[in-house]
Amino acid sequence: MQTVQPIKDREKIEAIKKILRASTLRNELLFVLGINTGLRISDILALKISDVLTKKGVVDRLDLREKKTKKKRIIALNKKTCRLIQRYLETERSVARQDEPLFLSQKGTRRPISRQHAYDILNEAARSVGITERIGTHSLRKTFGYFAYKQGIDLAMIQKLLNHSSQTETLRYIGITQEQMDEVVLRLEL
Template sequence: MKFVEPIRDRKKIDVMKKLLASHPRDQLLFIMGINSALRVSDLLELTFRDVIDEAGECLEHIRLKETKTGKYNKIAIPKGVKKAIRQYSTLVYKGDLSHYLFQSRKGDNQPINRKTAWAIIQQAAKDAGIRDNIGAHSLRKTWAYHSYKAGTDILIIQDMLNHSSAAITLRYIGITQDEKDRAILSLDL
């Protein structure tokens, strides 16, 4: 498996959202992925019950048991994600909360698989002109990278990603030597 990068350029993120707009399921996958610390394997297992209530209203949090770690997690749902969920639900929700959110087009109430998710994200990145190696795992990395850039404490990001150290988290989100140099040189006491 190739090492993938976060999507660092916010303008490219907006381009990808627009490119995916004609495929609501794929757009929601992208929006939820870049706005949470969830692994793609956990995203794909989400059902409507995980994001809306019986009345079709968006929940405040996603609560799940992580596939990889077995840990229980509670992730807040931001306003923009709620809006995307509402739009998507209006189009595809048929009243059964147990149906997968990112359902395969085969019609058998199965979620899309990781390979399909990878192909969706990779193609949208390519169409957006992103030259970095981008895949489904880039969604989680993108959330972490932009959270860090927005000033979120690295220890909180580390905890959200279930990493064992801040150094691992910094390496994971692609904080480069140039950025480390800028941090030192900009202070110049």
């Protein structure tokens, strides 16, 4: 499996959202949910409408068991993500049943889109905004970690959120290079 990179440019992230929104809200939500939660694509694609919508409305937390680790997790959803879920459900999934996949395939089946299709959606959007680095579905998770780090979130917290065994693994995972670490030291000059 090839290593993919996080998307490190906010302008390109916004451009990708715009491109995906023009195709379907489903595709935009797939991207937004991934970069705002750090969930693996297998967990995102496994979501059902009942995971995000109750009789009271759109949930503000996802309660799930990770496919890879089998660990139970509760993941908060920010307001922007909740609003997008609401809009998506109202416009593209208004007649959906609670037990249906959130990211329903458009091929007439009652199944979620495939990992490959999710990869194709994300890659096409990334290429169209000029991203040349290797991008894949895991780029969403890495982008979450990268921007959490850039916002000053403690590395130990990011490590815990991504369920990594070491901070070194987390730094490598989110694309922090030796050159970037050297630059911090060289600029310090106390």
